[in-house]
Amino acid sequence: MNTKISISPIPGKPLGATVKMPSYTTDPSKLNEEDFQLLKNALFRYSVLVVPNEADLSPESQYALTIRFDPSTSSHYGHDEKLFHSPESVLAKDGKCVPRRPEVMMVGNGTFPAGHEGMGEFTLEHPSQRTFHKRTLTPKEITNHHTRFYRWHIDAALYEYSPPVVTTLLGVVVPPKTERQTIYYDDTGEKLEVSTGATAFISGKTAFDLLSQKDKEFALNTTVVYAPHPYIYIHKCKATSDGLTMVSEGKEVPLDELPHWEEAKLKKLPMVWTNPVTGNQHLQIHSCCVYNLVDEKTGKVVAELEKAREICHKLVRPAISPSHVYAHAWNKGDLCIFHNRGVIHSVTGEMPSNEKRLMHQCNVASGSEPVCNV
Incomplete structure (x- = not known):
């Protein structure tokens, strides 16, 4: 038994x-x-x-x-x-x-x-x-x-x-x-x-482990800023064929046309999250909803919307290869x-x-x- x-x-x-x-x-x-x-x-x-x-x-x-x-x-x-x-x-x-x-x-x-x-x-x-x-x-x-x-x-x-x-x-x-x-x-x-x-x-651990050392350092020191009401913000946009992010065509809903939102409620999350049991680093990005990327140390924007999507796609793409899914x-x-x-x-x-x-x-x-x- x-x-x-x-x-x-x-x-x-x-x-x-x-x-x-x-x-x-x-x-x-x-x-x-x-x-x-x-x-x-x-x-x-x-x-x-x-x-x-x-x-x-x-x-x-x-x-x-x-x-x-x-x-x-x-x-x-x-x-x-x-x-x-x-x-x-x-x-x-x-x-x-x-x-x-x-x-x-x-x-x-x-x-x-x-x-x-x-x-x-x-x-x-x-x-x-x-x-x-x-x-x-x-x-x-x-x-x-x-x-x-x-x-x-x-x-x-x-x-x-x-x-x-x-x-x-x-x-x-x-x-x-x-x-x-x-x-x-x-x-x-x-x-x-x-x-x-x-x-x-x-x-996410595999996604992080597959990065070059340079990209690991970038990911560890970068904050992802997500769009206000992101699923409404992107509702007129279309995704890339692999489903990783959105195609930038200027179809995003203007911020002043979204439902009421507050700066303090925006999600600004680390690009890498720590596993509380293993201590492993996990690359965790919802690339479809990204708005921009910010340097964690300086607070300066390092990539606006289109470039931020390209970077996030590049970082996550190796991990969706067949052997990792x-x-x-x-x-x-x-x-x-x-x-x-x-x-x-x-x-x-x-x-x-x-x-x-x-x-x-x-x-x-x-x-x-x-x-x-x-």
């Missing part, structure tokens, strides 16, 4: 581990303190944890588990809900809140009948490069099962609220793993085969717990409107800022 939690690295993958629950509970929010500390330490070491067979995990338990990782968490979802659902935001179609536990967001694809978690009939739309990328896939490419990384990101409002430490993502309804699509890299000709709807992860192929009931301050992740997959996918996602704004201990 397995009386303690068991954690095993995922064979052949650049990051991630599988969790086997102890015999005394199937609910990870109810782990005893010793087992939970093993789980928490494993999260910081492996970055992504997969707990199978959690299809019956309630939104209440998912929320309780998520906030247990960060005692400083505030009491609301990681985004301002009104701004998140604003029709002027690139996130507007990304999900719907569970009514009784609004920190848990339902994301996915297709129309679902009334009754799920107290909802009436509702429809979800899978994010697609068709609406977000500058150069979209052709009908022929889609017919040939091509797909893209949609948007590499950290789960964070990047205005007012601090980035969550942890995100939990539960596969409630998932496409068959036998469905396969291929990501082609425009700049190198490389390719990566993924299951339809796979969630792609890269390690863990693309999680979902099984029903998989619970992914990922260190949101240690990985960057992306949706993948082209899905027709009749393809069903339903996930429960939970992240809660932290009460502490990421730090960089140079």
